Amino acid sequence: MANDRSDTRTSWPKAWLGALALLLVALTAFEAQAQADLPAIPPAMACADLLGTDLTDIGGEGSRVTEAQEITNDQGIAACSVRGTLAPAITFAVVLPTDTWTGRYLQLGCGGLCGRLSLREVGAASGCTPLQAGGVAIAATDMGHQASDAGWGDDPQKRADFAHRAQHVTALAAKRLIEAFYGQPAQYSYFNGCSDGGREALIAAQRYPEDFDGILAGAPALNFQVQNGLYHAWQATANRDADGRAILLAARLPLLHDAVLSACDDLDGLADGLLADPLACTFDPATIQCEPGATDTAACLTPTEVEVVRKLHDGPRDPATGERLTLGGPQWGSELRWTVFVPETPDATTASQDHALEHLTGVAFPENPPEGFTLADVTFDTAWLQRLAALHPLYDATNPDLSGFHGAGGKLILYHGWSDTDISPLNTLTYYEAVRSHMGADTADTFARLYLVPGMYHCSQGEGPYEFDLLTPLMAWVERGEAPGAVTARQPAQDEASGFGQFGHGRGGPPPSGATEPLPGYPAAEAPSASVLRSPPLLPYPALPAFTGQGDPNDAANWTDGATRVEFTPPAWAGSAFFEPYAPLDH
Structure with missing residues (x-):
């Protein structure tokens, strides 16, 4: 069981204290967002000059930059869009803002069995100011195969690239291109993925703990084989x-x-x-x-x-x-x-x-x-x-030994929808508890958080609020040591009329097969919906929010940290050993 985080304050009414706490969290979040932008760093070279960047030592013979050209997206963000190959068959793309980069790097995960290259969506980051302002260099990979390659699973190297290698070498290549283009390395590196992208996020924390300072893992397919x-x-x-x-x-x-x-x-x-x-x-x-x-x-x-x-x-x-x-x-x-x-x-x-x-x-x-x-x-x-x-x-990301990631100063936020039927949230709960058991609850609390989202389906959509920003709190945790607390989630009002939230796949799910873009542009950041049905807070597990009984229950201001907690003990099952430390298999 997780540590008891129940409220021990007794001198003031609990509801008043809880409301005050949420107000302070909201004010802190507002201040953090206002201070989030770092100074813009201009390029140190022309975009086209990146074509000569040597990547052989990263990916092997034949690894190279294949395209590099200046682009501007619909929001007017100018960038250098780069595509390359890492041997034997990993395609990657990096988008480098030319006027607005603030020293941050974000790598995106790829859902399903991947086989496509897309930077179109950044999940769990609704309203993230650094993204909306074009302050983040962004990269993605097809993980070493295309969806049209029906036999890629017969190739041991392509299996290994999918299992763990592609995201790692993409990170190394993107960071080299960043340092070449701006004349200095990225100050902060992040990974954000959901579904198999969430598995890839945890693979990075477990196998390559120095690749990213902050990792956001949504509905991770961590128990991949089962x-x-x-x-x-x-x-x-x-x-x-x-x-x-x-x-x-x-x-x-x-x-x-x-x-x-x-x-x-x-x-x-x-x-x-x-x-x-x-x-x-x-x-x-x-x-x-x-x-x-x-x-x-x-x-x-x-x-x-x-x-x-x-x-x-x-x-x-x-x-x-x-x-x-x-x-x-x-x-x-x-x-x-x-x-x-x-x-x-x-x-x-x-x-x-x-x-x-x-x-x-x-x-x-x-x-x-x-x-x-x-x-x-x-x-x-x-x-x-x-x-x-x-x-x-080879494939699973259930190793609870995150000592390397913790030792490197990394921060991890997991999230999962309670109504996810593609991947049971019991997997993420079990993994989080395994980390707390292996690392020690006090140690785990210094670098890991879990958010459970009522009514949310797989990565997004559902009958409850599913629009929220966990990337900004992750940045605040990494960059200023501000541990994440309450996060406001929103349910867009259009769901009530359209019914899309009931059976839709969700914006956080994998794009259609073959979604590779001709040359990726800077992704359009998702802005918060102007009209919402409800906006309750999400609290770090095991805390549960409670309605104060006053005002509109659809307003986050009328919720507090409740007295009850999620009670979860991982069930006994035949694969319990999967969640114990193990030596990874490379091929």
């Missing part, structure tokens, strides 16, 4: 009958979701359609099971559907021992986003099926399975988990 090779495989098959047809369909999910909210919505003291702490919800789907012999099932679930709900929520177990094979499934409150593995029609495929097959047939094992492999070949037992464990040290 995530795709067991979790998604189970979610894709547990909802199928003997003929392979889906039992629970998407049209039934609102019924299930309403029942969950009816049972648990007010546990946090406010019935607002969100579960602030899904772990406190002990919903039993049998409570909405149809009566025996019922012919009208519009307002209830059939016994078969109830059994499927249990399977999807709880995850697979070894049939012989009953031992858990995953940390668990999606959390209560996320049911509207179960469309990741619950189709609209009985014969439709799901995203979970695609994720699992792509992983298991392409990268999961030392030797890829023969053609014709299907999810029917997955055995869902400890033997299958042991097969996946062979490449756990």
Whole structure:
């Protein structure tokens, strides 16, 4: 368990103190943002001259800059846009502001299995002033392969580039180009990624602790092998009958979701359609099971559907021992986003099926399975988990030993949506607790924070607030030693009318395959929405915000640090050793 951070102040009313604390945090954040801009540093050479930069010692023979030209984006930010190759097949891009650079460098992660190069989106940075002002040099990589290369997983080098090497050598190359272009190195280096980009963020902290001063890791696919090779495989098959047809369909999910909210919505003291702490919800789907012999099932679930709900929520177990094979499934409150593995029609495929097959047939094992492999070949037992464990040290980012990163002065912020059904937030919770256990809670508190976002889906979107800025607090922590506290999250008002927040993938998710830009421009920074439905605060785990009972509950000013805390103990499961220190595998 995490340290008890409950409020011990007793001389003033708790609600008043909490409101004052949030006000002070807001004022501090405002002051920090106002002071965030460092002096602009002009280029020391022409953009085109970067074509001669030697990268051979970084990437090997054939590594070079292939393009370098001046560009201006739609916001009027002028920059030198660079593309290059790091051997054998890593493509990278760096965008260097020509008039506004303030000494900061930001590297972006790449979701899914990557295979594309894009700097279009910077997640969890809504309203980040240094970005909006063009003060940050930015880079990204395709991680060594293109989406059109169906056989890249057969190449051990491309696997290694995807697993860990591409982001590292991209950082080295980008920093060299920065130093050449401006005549001085970057003062501060950051990494920001979500989904597999979150895994890449943690790989950097674990394997290459001196690459970045600050790391922002969202919904990380850190338990990579189990995530795709067991979790998604189970979610894709547990909802199928003997003929392979889906039992629970998407049209039934609102019924299930309403029942969950009816049972648990007010546990946090406010019935607002969100579960602030899904772990406190002990919903039993049998409570909405149809009566025996019922012919009208519009307002209830059939016994078969109830059994499927249990399977999807709880995850697979070894049939012989009953031992858990995953940390668990999606959390209560996320049911509207179960469309990741619950189709609209009985014969439709799901995203979970695609994720699992792509992983298991392409990268999961030392030797890829023969053609014709299907999810029917997955055995869902400890033997299958042991097969996946062979490449756990290559791909996974579950090593809790962050002593190198801590020793280098690094700061880490993790975040995860409670309603994420692509990657269960239990993975991030388990990792954070593993770091605190291995490093010591007091030490971990000096360099790591976790934010859990009620109602948010995978990386973004959802039924709750999902627009927030964690990059600015990370910069303040790295650059001025200001540890992050309350962060205001916003839910854009347009979601209520459009319904996009209900089933949309989200701006933080991976762009479409083939999204490589001809020559990347400086990304347009996302500005906060002008109109919002609600804007409660996010507090570092395990703290939970509480409504003061006064004023508008959709206004962050009317919330305080509550007396309750998220209570989480990592469950026992067959892969518990994955979250213990291990020696990484390079190939």
